[in-house]
Amino acid sequence: MSDVLSDAALEDHLGRLDGWSVVDGKLHKQLTFPDFNAAFAFMTRLALVAEKMDHHPDWSNSWNTVTLDISSHAAGGITVACVELAAAADRFS
Template identity: 35%
Template sequence: MSKLPEQDIEKKLLRFPEWEYFDNALHAEFEFENFKDCFSAMSRIAFECEAQNHHPNWSNVYNVLSISLSTHDSGGVTDKDFKLAEAIENIVEPEDE
């Protein structure tokens, strides 16, 4: 899979308002009511990542999940990252701020 040009990434991001592009990756941060809800979402995301054979860089502190997506083999963001971002969006329901 080939790395997408920045203009294509920016255009695709219009469908993903929770996500930003910087440091050659897609980034999002999701806040949950508590740690249990955050960890539950991470578990559901993990199953989807295995199904797609595509794994994010992520971290969580209490109720906040930070995710970074890029296709390491391609050296940047590919359609594979947007496919996973879409799946994550369907799993995660971020709280209204």
């Protein structure tokens, strides 16, 4: 299990992510795509990465919008793996 990031480390990582914030102890981002197909394609690509990492986001999809919340249930907060998954989401969006 990874350690929960300190506030300082989390702020440092947030500075390198695009448009992420911390909401209720989770990395949070809402993405808007041109249409449902593009949103679903994004989710499919990220799902493959999440499965390989064995680190899965809490997310929802409503037509062209995907809302992501990422934290570690096992660690009880935001870890380096959470940041890595968020960075992967940024690469695909």
